[in-house]
Amino acid sequence: MRSLILQTIARLVMYLLLVLSIYLLLRGHNAPGGGFIAGLLAASSLTLMLVAYDLDTVERMVPISFPTLTAVGLAIAGLTGVAPMLFGLPFLSGGFDYFTFPLVGEVELAVALVFDIGVYLTVQGSVLTVLTLVVQRDAVDVDDDYVQSAVEEDSELWRS
Amino acid sequence: MSLLPLSVVAAIALGFVAPALWRVLGPRLGRVLALFPAGLFVAFAAQSPQVSDGVVLEAGVTWIPALDVRFGFFLDGLGLLFALLITGIGALVFFYADWYLSDEEDHGKFFAYLLMFMAAMLGVVMADNLLLLFLFWEVTSFTSFLLIGFWWHRDASRYGALKALLITAGGGLALMAGLIVVYVVTGSLSLTELLLDPDPLRDATLYPVVLVLFCWAAFSKAAQFPFHIWLPNAMEAPTPVSAYLHSAAMVKAGIYLIARMFPVLGDTTLWFVLVGGVGLTTLVLGSTLALRQRDLKAVLAYSTISQLGLIVALFGWGTSLAVTAATFHILNHSVFKAALFMGVGIVDHEAHTRNVDRLGGLARLMPYTAAVMGLGALGLAGIPPFNGFISKEMFFDAAVIEAGAGLAGTSPLGLFAVALPVLAVVGSVLNFSYAALMFHGVFFGPQSTDLPHIPHDPPKAMLAPPLLLGGLALGIGVLPWAVDAPLVAPAAGAALGVPADYALVLWHGFNLPLLMSAVVIAFGFIAYSRVRAFRSAQLALPRLLSVNRFYDWAVDGLVVGSERLTGAMFTGFTRDYFAWFQAFFLATVALAAIAMGGVVINPTDIAPIGLTEAALFGLALLGGLAVLLLPTRLGAVISLGLVGFTIVLLFTLFRAPDLAMTQLIVETVTLIIFLLVFIHLPRLLKGGYERRRASANAVVSVLSGVAVTVLMLAALSAPMPDGVSSWYLANAVDLAGGRNVVNVILVDFRALDTLGEIVVLGLAALGVLMILSLRSGAGRSAKHERMRREEARR
DSSP states (O other), X not given: OOOXXXXXXXXXXXXXXXXXXXXXXXXXXXXXXXXXXXXHHHHHHHHHHHHHSOHHXXXXXXXXXXXXXXXXXXXXXXXXXXXXXXXXXXXTOOOEEEEEETTTEEEEEEHHHHHHXXXXXXHHHHHHHHHHHHHHHHHHHOOHHHHHXXXXXXXXXXXX | OOHHHHHHHHHHHXXXXXXXXXXXXXXXXXXXXXXXXXXXXHHHHHHHHHHHTTXXXXXXEEEEGGGTEEEEEXXXXXXXHHHHHHHHHHHHHHHHHHHHSOTTSOHHHXXXXXXXXHHHHHHHHHBOBHHXXXXXXXXXXXXXXXXXXXXXXSHHXXXXXXXXXXHHHHHHHHHHHHHHHHHHHHSOOBHHHHHHOOHHHHHSTTHHHHHHHHHHHHHHHTTOTTXXXXXXXXXXXXXXXXXXXXXXXXXXXXXXXXXXXXXXXXXXXHHIIIIXXXXXXXXXXXXXXXXXXXXXXXXXXXXXXHHHHHHHHHHHHOOHHHHHHHHHHHHHHHHHHHHXXXXXXXXXXXXSOOBTTTOOOGGGTOHHHHHHHHHHHHHHHTOTTSHHHHHHHHHHHHHHHHHHHXXXXXXXXXXGGGHHHHHHHHHHHHHHHHHHIIIIIHHSSSOOOOOSSXXXXXXXXXXXXXXXXXXXXXXXXXXXXXXXXXXXXXXXXXXXXXXXXXXXXXXXXXXXXXXXXHHHHHHHHHHHHTHHHHHHHHHHSOOOOOHHHHHXXXXXXXHHHHHXXXXXXXXXXXXXXXXXXXXXXXXXXXXXXXXTTSOOOOGGGSOOXXXXXXXXXXXXXXXXXXXXXXXXXXXXXXXXXXXXXXXXXXXXHTTOHHHHHHHHHHHHXXXXXXXXXXXTSXXXXXXXXXXXXXXXXXXXXXXXXXXXXXXXXXXXXXXXXXXXXXXXXXXXXXXXXXXXXXXXXXXXXXXXXXXXXXXXXXXXXXXXXXXXHHHHHTTOOHHHHHHHHHHHHO
């Protein structure tokens, strides 16, 4: 049972949510936002797609393995910690500076942002790993009659 | 980067790429990789002139300055001796393993483990910081677990690997406890600082605690009684691994710790009794048990135990002569024992059996292998002019000196010290006879006819490493001065804390130790000729005290006990888990409240509750009650969502946008996950379990609510620690360049916490992945499962 209205809206909203999540990630250092929220938001955008379509569609659209995404996120965050050690600084030392780019103007670049990107990817990856697994188990061994009867029973209970 | 950290880092890096290299190089991998430890050997050897002049090489980077932890290395004479053994014998083992492993084995994995192990060993012998030493120490335990269990499909391999891990990693925990006590006493974890000024530690009341903990760690690694039981089972490893672990590495890490701590903790009565006593016990026990074995590798295993006992006993006695002898024997034992292991590996490889009773007269079939075993066995037995002879003479000499001290009344053992030379001779007689068994019993006498495979000499390349080692055993014996000044004297000096005043020579003149050696050889021959009678006599004795039986009993008890405990606690119902969590939380709070003499609540400081807040809390309360009262699960889930969204509103009200946003999305995603999962859940919702249980749950949950409320009020009443929040607010822009203080705390000031949290998050996802994919397809990954389904559909 797929709703065309939900599917059409989901497609639009997904991109909006993804863009919003990146916006929240980038501005996190100075305004509400950050890797955690942004990661959750990105995950929820794909969750919406999962609900509106199915797992196969989402996998075709986003050909990434979510466990790998988690690992990449953790690696980025971890390496951000190790990198300063190459310059003789302690583990996880932060640093930032202001740079001027053409067209954009002055921009602050902080080591913490790279770390935050790691957080962003880890959060997104873990949430989606769990979600896709759950959805997939849905397809593996849920017998439709059982679901139907469960839903019916539920609604009966509601009425009573 | 200097050689010290570089050698460790490069070995780890090479370990990571070894599997990929294997794909490129195929079965020639070991030959090529052997160049790496060989190169390191040369590089370390090049440091020898400097180090023997007394220079201590240091290198490292700051790691955790807040905890005073440096990723620091140092190399003195003692470290250099071990580093040379690790890399030198390592290179030969790599080369030998290449020929030993058949082409079907996973060479990539094998050499990856071996390289990581080597890196960890180098780390142990060069670490300056005790915490760093502990880290590498545990890595050696773990990598040796992988190496011993390399043939994981065999039950015995897995048993041996687990046993080694449990015993040596258990010792590692003792080491950690020990270094914490050292830090508490001295305020430093740096070995170089400790070595410079050991007196505060030695005079501290906690000194016996430190000593026992460090000895526990060292004895477990060096297979000293009663921890020796892991070593015979570790023989299940491929023979190159045994040759490495039990000659130059792993067990020598324990010896290294004793040698390293000798200037700091040694030379006290307790040290003498504990280290000397355990060493001598192990020496006699190991050599007695060695004679009983039929398996050649088991003979070697117990011989290793007894030889390590000899070294430990010498460190226990602690005279200048004894420590020099111990240091020299570390070198000698590594050389001849590695040769013997490799020789036994060849015999096993060729004859397809290691049973001493079945092997005989092999010298005609495999003369070169016989030569290898002969050189090794002569070194082990301590026959002149082999290297083992010199260190054994020194051992006897040291024992005689201890006995002399006993007669003069200056030994802590009193007159009992006279027994030391006697025990030393008894141990050496047994040692001589099993060395004879391994050489004469296997290669001479009537030729065995019923072997599974007719043996002959292996390729020359496989013989080269053990022949080289055997030749070295002879060479060191003939020319001891060649290793004395550059290697042994600096190492002994570092272990003693003062320069050693003993020169290695082959010929000591006619004296008591020489007489003892003659006695050993004479009685050794007699013991060897009676070896079968000896064995059956030993087997007839009832085994009253078996450490192995205790180990098996303890491990089984642990497994069964924890199964029972988990069975009782983890019923499969989330509500039961929550009940346990909450009960534990309540117990903790109650204990804390009692320990602090009650809680204080000061109602005057609490802000008035406005209408909006009251309304929101009312809404949340309504949601909570609805969860309890609604008859269906779906309804309960949605009501729970109501509570969550009310919290979002509260966060917004109190101007915490970051929290509100996070809570909002978390609540949404949780709700969706729950709705997706809920069709899998059994239909039962309420009831279905006993009233007693339900009322217990009710009590726990009401108490939890009360406890949280009281805690919050008490926390508000306590004086706020000044400065934490204001420090963050004041410094966020200057130090971290961010105006969102919440985020700055998360990703900069407290980034380590965040790193820990996301690791937990990733691991949780991995856990769910494992559990669900294991259930849906017996170990198949989720993707496999889907592919299988798609195929079935077509």
